[in-house]
Structure formats: C-alpha cells, structure tokens
Amino acid sequence: GIQVEQSPPDLILQEGANSTLRCNFSDSVNNLQWFHQNPWGQLINLFYIPSGTKQNGRLSATTVATERYSLLYISSSQTTDSGVYFCAVDNQGGKLIFGQGTELSVKP
Amino acid sequence: DTAVSQTPKYLVTQMGNDKSIKCEQNLGHDTMYWYKQDSKKFLKIMFSYNNKELIINETVPNRFSPKSPDKAHLNLHINSLELGDSAVYFCASSQDGLGSNTEAFFGQGTRLTVV
Numbered sequence: 001g002i003q004v005e006q007s008p009p010d011l012i013l014q015e016g017a018n019s020t021l022r023c024n025f026s027d028s029v030n031n032l033q034w035f036h037q038n039p040w041g042q043l044i045n046l047f048y049i050p051s052g053t054k055q056n057g058r059l060s061a062t063t064v065a066t067e068r069y070s071l072l073y074i075s076s077s078q079t080t081d082s083g084v085y086f087c088a089v090d091n092q093g094g095k096l097i098f099g100q101g102t103e104l105s106v107k108p
Numbered sequence: 109d110t111a112v113s114q115t116p117k118y119l120v121t122q123m124g125n126d127k128s129i130k131c132e133q134n135l136g137h138d139t140m141y142w143y144k145q146d147s148k149k150f151l152k153i154m155f156s157y158n159n160k161e162l163i164i165n166e167t168v169p170n171r172f173s174p175k176s177p178d179k180a181h182l183n184l185h186i187n188s189l190e191l192g193d194s195a196v197y198f199c200a201s202s203q204d205g206l207g208s209n210t211e212a213f214f215g216q217g218t219r220l221t222v223v
Contacts, residue, residue: 030210031210031211033211033212035214037149041196041216041217041219042214042216042217043198043214043217045211045214048211084149086151088151088212094139094156094158094163094164094205094210095141095153095156095164095166095205096143096151096153096210096212098150098151100148100149101149
C-alpha cells in the first residue's frame with residue numbers, strides 16, 4: 001500500500017519563527033489533507049490539497065503531485081500552533097492513510 | 109453547530125465489559141468512518157460505510173461491530189473489552205468516500221481506557 005512519511009518528526013520553534021513541514025508519499029493520490037491535532041486532541045482540517053497551492057492566514061500548503069510531496073508552511077508561529085501536524089492521503093482506496101505526524105512546540 | 113459529533117468523549121471501563129460509542133454527522137455526507145489512534149498517536153482506519161453499507165473492514169477483531177442505522181449515524185460497539193483496546197477512537201465523514209470528493213471531517217474523539 002501507499003506509504004506516507006513526514007519530516008521532521010519533532011520541531012521546536014520560538015514564537016514568531018517560520019517553519020516548513022514536509023510530507024512524502026509513495027504513489028499518486030486523489031486526496032491529500034493536512035490536519036492539526038491540538039493539545040486537547042481535536043483533529044482540525046487545515047487544507048484539502050491533492051495538488052496546487054492554498055493559503056489560509058499564516059498557513060499555506062503546496063502539493064506537487066507529480067513529485068509526490070506536499071509542504072505545509074507556518075509563518076510567524078504562535079504558541080497556539082503547538083500540537084501534532086498530520087498529512088493524510090487517499091489513492092482511491094476510499095480511506096485516508098496517515099503519516100506519523102510532526103510534533104510542533106512553539107515557545108513564548 | 110458541530111459537524112461530526114461523537115459520544116462519549118471519555119470512557120473508562122473494566123476488561124470484559126461491552127461498550128458503545130455513538131457518532132452523528134449533520135453535513136449530509138454519504139460516507140462515514142471509524143479511525144483508531146494508538147498511544148504513539150498513529151491513526152489508522154478501522155471501518156467505512158457508504159450509505160449504510162459496509163465498504164471497508166480493515167482486519168479489525170470481530171469484537172468490534174459497527175452499525176449504521178442511517179447515513180447520518182455510525183456507531184461502534186465493542187464486546188469483551190481488552191487492555192489493548194485502550195486508544196482514542198475518531199469518527200469521520202466525507203461527501204463521497206468512493207468518488208472524487210473525499211475530504212474528511214473528524215469528530216472530537218473518544219478516549220477509551222480499559223482497566
């Protein structure tokens with residue numbers, strides 16, 4: 001089955017810093033989503049981005065489907081950005097395959 | 109107005125008991141899912157239903173039985189609970205899990221602890 005790898009596994013930032021999270025996947029996909037799991041455990045949809053670029057406030061994402069990777073950019077990070085960021089893909093199997101996540105900690 | 113809601117949020121129970129988790133979505137979606145998140149935060153699909161029909165059963169022990177009374181509800185019943193069942197269980201839905209619009213939305217999770 002399709003493999004999803006995220007990097008880095010852990011990241012510590014000072015408030016105000018920028019960061020880039022990466023998601024590599026091993027096959028073509030028809031769905032790619034980025035989620036933020038906050039410290040209370042909620043899975044929050046960030047982007048639905050099987051291809052192209054999207055922006056939402058301080059966050060943006062780019063998926064290059066032909067090269068099988070996606071990037072999540074966080075600018076001017078805030079302490080509320082802390083949590084685990086997941087990339088998940090579907091390649092017409094009708095189910096999301098999750099990466100192992102990037103655990104982000106933003107320090108004040 | 110919560111889109112995907114599941115109850116209870118926390119569940120603590122003894123080994124051997126039977127318990128249920130309920131899920132409802134008000135998004136009008138056709139497909140619903142159960143995912144399990146283990147202690148290392150790894151998320152994996154358990155089941156999916158499309159219009160009340162079971163589509164995916166991902167080699168889950170038959171102690172786990174999903175039931176979909178209608179396309180807005182998907183419940184999960186677990187018999188004879190074991191310590192290893194302790195995890196966070198997430199319900200999710202998407203417009204068309206088998207087609208082109210597969211963006212999934214998740215409930216807040218149910219943290220199950222078996223003692």
